[in-house]
Amino acid sequence: MKISLDKDPIGSWESLKDHLKRYVKSAFATNSKSFEVERQKLLDTPGVLFQEPFIELLPAYKSGKTLKHIDDSVLPAMPKEAIEAFQKIAGASLISSDMNLYTHQEKMLSKAMGKNRKHCVVVTGTGSGKTEAFLLPVMASIIKEAKKKWAVPTEPTRDWPQIIKWNSSRKEIRKETRPSAVRALLLYPMNALVEDQMSRLRATLDSDEAHKAMDQELGGNRIRFGRYNGSTPVAGHPFKFDPKKDRWVKSPKREQLTEEIKKARSDYNHHKSQLADATDELELAKSSCDDLRFEKAEVVLATLRDQSEYIPRIEAGACEMFHRWEMQATPPDLLITNVSMLSIMLMRHDNSDAPEDRADSQIFEATREWLEQDREEHVFQLVVDELHLYRGASGTEVGYLLRLLMDRLGLSPDSHQLQILASSASLDEDDQSYEFLGGMFGLNPKQAKDRFHIEAGDSIYPQKRAECKLPDKVADACIKVQKETKSQVLVHLSQPGLLEKIVSEQNMKILVQAFFDNQKQRYTSLQLSEMSVKWFPNLLKEQQQAATQGLFLALAQASILKLVNADLLPRMRFHWMAKNIDGLWATVKLSSTDDKRNVGSLLPDPRLSYEGKRILEVLYC
Numbered sequence: 001m002k003i004s005l006d007k008d009p010i011g012s013w014e015s016l017k018d019h020l021k022r023y024v025k026s027a028f029a030t031n032s033k034s035f036e037v038e039r040q041k042l043l044d045t046p047g048v049l050f051q052e053p054f055i056e057l058l059p060a061y062k063s064g065k066t067l068k069h070i071d072d073s074v075l076p077a078m079p080k081e082a083i084e085a086f087q088k089i090a091g092a093s094l095i096s097s098d099m100n101l102y103t104h105q106e107k108m109l110s111k112a113m114g115k116n117r118k119h120c121v122v123v124t125g126t127g128s129g130k131t132e133a134f135l136l137p138v139m140a141s142i143i144k145e146a147k148k149k150w151a152v153p154t155e156p157t158r159d160w161p162q163i164i165k166w167n168s169s170r171k172e173i174r175k176e177t178r179p180s181a182v183r184a185l186l187l188y189p190m191n192a193l194v195e196d197q198m199s200r201l202r203a204t205l206d207s208d209e210a211h212k213a214m215d216q217e218l219g220g221n222r223i224r225f226g227r228y229n230g231s232t233p234v235a236g237h238p239f240k241f242d243p244k245k246d247r248w249v250k251s252p253k254r255e256q257l258t259e260e261i262k263k264a265r266s267d268y269n270h271h272k273s274q275l276a277d278a279t280d281e282l283e284l285a286k287s288s289c290d291d292l293r294f295e296k297a298e299v300v301l302a303t304l305r306d307q308s309e310y311i312p313r314i315e316a317g318a319c320e321m322f323h324r325w326e327m328q329a330t331p332p333d334l335l336i337t338n339v340s341m342l343s344i345m346l347m348r349h350d351n352s353d354a355p356e357d358r359a360d361s362q363i364f365e366a367t368r369e370w371l372e373q374d375r376e377e378h379v380f381q382l383v384v385d386e387l388h389l390y391r392g393a394s395g396t397e398v399g400y401l402l403r404l405l406m407d408r409l410g411l412s413p414d415s416h417q418l419q420i421l422a423s424s425a426s427l428d429e430d431d432q433s434y435e436f437l438g439g440m441f442g443l444n445p446k447q448a449k450d451r452f453h454i455e456a457g458d459s460i461y462p463q464k465r466a467e468c469k470l471p472d473k474v475a476d477a478c479i480k481v482q483k484e485t486k487s488q489v490l491v492h493l494s495q496p497g498l499l500e501k502i503v504s505e506q507n508m509k510i511l512v513q514a515f516f517d518n519q520k521q522r523y524t525s526l527q528l529s530e531m532s533v534k535w536f537p538n539l540l541k542e543q544q545q546a547a548t549q550g551l552f553l554a555l556a557q558a559s560i561l562k563l564v565n566a567d568l569l570p571r572m573r574f575h576w577m578a579k580n581i582d583g584l585w586a587t588v589k590l591s592s593t594d595d596k597r598n599v600g601s602l603l604p605d606p607r608l609s610y611e612g613k614r615i616l617e618v619l620y621c
Helices: 010-029 033-043 080-091 103-112 128-150 190-207 210-219 253-287 291-310 324-329 339-345 361-373 392-408 431-441 446-449 472-483 498-503 505-514 526-533 541-561
Strands: 001-006 050-057 062-064 100-102 119-122 184-188 225-227 240-242 246-251 334-338 380-384 416-421 452-455 490-492 572-576 584-587 615-619
Touching: 001 010, 010 033, 010 050, 010 080, 010 361, 010 541, 010 572, 010 615, 033 431, 033 452, 050 526, 080 128, 080 190, 100 128, 100 505, 103 128, 103 416, 119 128, 128 184, 128 380, 128 416, 184 190, 190 225, 190 334, 210 505, 240 584, 246 324, 253 392, 291 541, 324 361, 334 339, 339 392, 361 392, 431 446, 431 452, 446 452, 472 498, 472 541, 498 541, 526 541
Parallel strands: 119 416, 119 452, 184 334, 184 380, 225 334, 380 416
Antiparallel strands: 001 490, 050 572, 062 100, 240 246, 584 615
16 A cells, blocks of 8 residues: 655645745855854744644534435425425535435524524534535525426527627526516625635536426526626616717617627637537547546546636526626526625615616615515525624624615514524524624524524534543554655555554544543644644654654545545644744844854844844845
């Protein structure tokens, strides 16, 4: 078997530090030996250039039902045919039908879509599927309505003409009659998160598999989504008033939109052609029995498929809506925006004197009308990501903004037509959290406690302190793994069974316990040296580092070779920390032992004096 050093976090960190230190020494080299030695000592001091790495244990959660086994015990308020449609559409690209949901995803879905429709906040850790936890109830809610009320489009296969008009809409082209409204508003604190969600929704709703499922289950109707921020074309109105001609004339924004659509369509068609060519090449490579050609074709196709998440699908049958004027006239089911943009949208109104005017106010009016059509079943879902960021003065501003939004839609904080779905990294199920949620969304603490469900997930790690010292035989095995991989790129382990001695279910339980803080009753991040002492307390300091490095190498290789169930191997994140060097300072003094040295004691930061001597910045010539 082989061990690869690219799976060695400690070795990689040491290599990175060494390269950066060598750069400093070579770029600013001097002919003073004592100066070089003292500067090296400073560079090696923690906090000057590098801080000791921290290790974080990523949470792991228990699994629940597979998507295809979700039934009326989880979704009691949904008819059987709606549950089946939900399974097929969500299973097309969001979560595989055969994949187990986490229990927190299952509970979020059940609480959000139950007969009482709770507000839900998921507070699980990074990489735990928080996005899916709120997307599942959003999709379930829309599909439930669609199965019951949406009429089938009369021309669902029609595509856009070659020239797309500024006022063309998918609804008009495909002859859709179901009401257009924002059924879910996904609110993010920053544009980077908006873009990330857009790529997720393209993969979820605009894949060929998702379209096929919607054709079968929703009669060709589409669950539409749109990004609404500064990047969405085009800002402004389609007509402007010309006082010289005393009439409304075409706005230059229409030409700008035409060019934007042309470019987007060209990019999409080019990408579509590349995908088709790459698929054909893969089939040819398969039949040629040329392994190298096949591997290359696989990589090219996989890369192009990944790129699909960043390219809007410019077709009438696509779910993504591309520009503002179409979204203003026929709002998407899912509107994705940020806090700043929402604030601006609430202030923009159409001009009743302008012909066919477009404005953000139309989005809210259409949504309000949709809510009024059925006061019992039509529910507006407000999704707030990164809820923990909205604290203090900025949080108060966002809270008032959300209340303005509710008022605009004809809703109140305690309305049964409003459902709040949120994610947060730091919220506990206590009185303080309910007070925060109530203040944020306009409820008193008691109302918040009654309406909100906080979902923390079911951790697979025990929530109590236990033994965290690894056995001596495991320490010896870890040191052997480290020695056999040192200074080599790839090596064979000379002793069979080394990995098996290290990676056992019992040892993995011990390893995880080192992260548990008994005082705080939770798992915390720790410095690398602290972890080494906890795992290998009987070893000397140098041996502890070697054993820890060997442990991580063994874990990585066991994962690659699938020696144990992947669920048993803990996932960890390393935090490497470095900072820019602002300069170098020294006392004003000549050396009596080194005639090449023109300064006294070196310091990494400025100050007035040191040991009674004046401090000045060292300049390099």
